[in-house]
Amino acid sequence: xNEKRLLIAGFGxxxxxxxAALAYRFIAALTVSVFVxxxxxxxxxxLRRFRLPARVRAVIVLASLVVPFLLVVxxxxxxxxxxxxxxxxGSSFVDVAAQAPWLSGVQELPSFTLSGLVTAYQAGDLDVFxxxxxxxxAFLTSVVSGFFLNAFIVVIVTYYLLIDGARIxxxxxxxxxxxxxxxxxxxxxxxxxxxxFGNLLNVIATALIAIAxxxxxxxxxxxxxxxxxPTLAGALTGMASLIPVVGMKIVYLPMAVITxxxxxxxxxxxxxVYVAGFLAAAVVVVDTIPDLxxxxxxxxxxxxxxxxxxxxxxxxxxxxxxxxxFAPILLVxxxxxxxxALPRLLGADADEGLHPEQRRLDxxxxxxxx
Numbered sequence: 200x201n202e203k204r205l206l207i208a209g210f211g212x213x214x215x216x217x218x219a220a221l222a223y224r225f226i227a228a229l230t231v232s233v234f235v236x237x238x239x240x241x242x243x244x245x246l247r248r249f250r251l252p253a254r255v256r257a258v259i260v261l262a263s264l265v266v267p268f269l270l271v272v273x274x275x276x277x278x279x280x281x282x283x284x285x286x287x288x289g290s291s292f293v294d295v296a297a298q299a300p301w302l303s304g305v306q307e308l309p310s311f312t313l314s315g316l317v318t319a320y321q322a323g324d325l326d327v328f329x330x331x332x333x334x335x336x337a338f339l340t341s342v343v344s345g346f347f348l349n350a351f352i353v354v355i356v357t358y359y360l361l362i363d364g365a366r367i368x369x370x371x372x373x374x375x376x377x378x379x380x381x382x383x384x385x386x387x388x389x390x391x392x393x394x395x396f397g398n399l400l401n402v403i404a405t406a407l408i409a410i411a412x413x414x415x416x417x418x419x420x421x422x423x424x425x426x427x428x429p430t431l432a433g434a435l436t437g438m439a440s441l442i443p444v445v446g447m448k449i450v451y452l453p454m455a456v457i458t459x460x461x462x463x464x465x466x467x468x469x470x471x472v473y474v475a476g477f478l479a480a481a482v483v484v485v486d487t488i489p490d491l492x493x494x495x496x497x498x499x500x501x502x503x504x505x506x507x508x509x510x511x512x513x514x515x516x517x518x519x520x521x522x523x524x525f526a527p528i529l530l531v532x533x534x535x536x537x538x539x540a541l542p543r544l545l546g547a548d549a550d551e552g553l554h555p556e557q558r559r560l561d562x563x564x565x566x567x568x569x
Contacts, residue, residue, distance in 0.1 A: 227521035228349040232356035234524040236364065237395040239264065243361050257361040261354060271434050278428060383540040390531050394502050398441065398527075401493050405447070406437025409485045416480060420473040424458050436485060441511065441523060451481040502531055 222229055239260045246256040360367075368388060372381050410433030417425040426432060432454055439446035455478050462470035507527055514526025 225349070225352055226525075227519075228352035229356060230521045230525045230528065231349075232353045232360065233528060234395060235264065235353065235357045236360040237391045238399040239357075239396075240361065240364065240392055241396050253362050257358050260361060261358060265354065271431065271438075274431060275435070278431065379540055379543050382543075383536060386539045387532055387535045390502060390535050391528065394507065394527065394531055401489065402437045402440055404437075404493055405440040405485065405489045406434050408489060409433035409436035409447075409451075409481075412480050412484050416477050420476075421470060423467070424462050424470045424473045424477075426454055426458060426477065440489065445512065447481075447486050451478075451485065455481070502534055506530060506534070 242263070243256055243260045246259060251259070368384070371384050410430055413426045413429030413433050417429055432450060436447050436450045439450050455474055458477065459471060459474045462468065462474060507530060510526040510530040511523060514522030514524075516522070518525055
């Protein structure tokens with residue numbers, strides 16, 4: 200009997216190592232999937248009131264996230280292309296071509312329309328771009344294929360987590376030891392949902408506040424110092440708010456610089472007063488107030504706001520891009536373990552430290568059908 204158990208344990212260890220190695224290969228996509236799952240699970244559950252099937256609700260949730268994200272990214276890329284062409288056309292294109300030898304055969308940029316690109320291709324004006332793409336085909340193919348592969352993994356994993364999350368939770372709760380495992384897993388599950396859903400709400404709220412502030416600023420100042428593309432800038436500000444302290448500044452500070460340069464080029468330094476007003480509004484209304492008011496309200500019940508901000512800030516520094524999503528998840532798992540399972544494992548009483556008349560959160564869960 201022991202030999203069979205040892206054989207099964209060895210086989211299970213080998214399988215676990217192989218699965219872990221495969222998961223580590225796609226750790227970024229899997230981390231983002233878990234992050235998106237917990238961020239949208241309440242939204243997914245709220246759609247039950249419409250009596251929609253689980254698969255339909257999962258598709259609606261993913262479409263609600265993917266479509267706006269693709270629109271923002273696509274719109275941003277189009278604006279970058281248009282503004283780049285406008286900059287190059289407005290300056291000396293010969294000087295720009297001299298800095299990039301592969302542009303030396305291009306006399307002017309084609310129009311960014313289907314007919315303009317077809318005409319330029321037939322005339323041979325795009326040969327230099329085609330040659331450049333051919334020389335770097337392996338790199339470009341790797342980048343594009345890697346992006347779509349990871350995006351596909353995120354969509355598929357998130358979809359099935361939304362549908363089968365309850366089954367996975369039930370399977371994990373089978374490994375119960377004197378209710379410690381159940382208490383810990385339930386606490387982690389609830390806290391991850393509270394923290395990550397709160398961050399999604401924070402992103403949406405910050406984006407709406409930023410859009411309102413940017414449009415309000417543009418309505419009150421001269422046209423020469425208005426903020427370019429205020430709606431897009433507000434949406435990007437909301438996305439950047441995922442990174443506390445630093446995030447939103449990478450959007451509104453460059454915007455302030457661009458606006459100030461426009462005023463200085465027009466030799467009207469008095470307009471810099473409006474730029475200073477924009478900076479003050481961005482710092483106070485867009486950056487500071489959401490961090491002081493919204494983030495503490497939307498940061499969960501157990502997780503310390505300061506530690507969560509450190510996790511969002513230091514995660515990308517230590518782990519790279521996926522650290523932005525992995526660090527807060529790891530923080531919640533660790534803090535919840537220290538708050539629930541560790542005292543029990545060390546022999547502490549589960550109710551130790553409570554006032555005799557103080558009630559626990561679990562006492563009220565039955566009132567809400569939990």
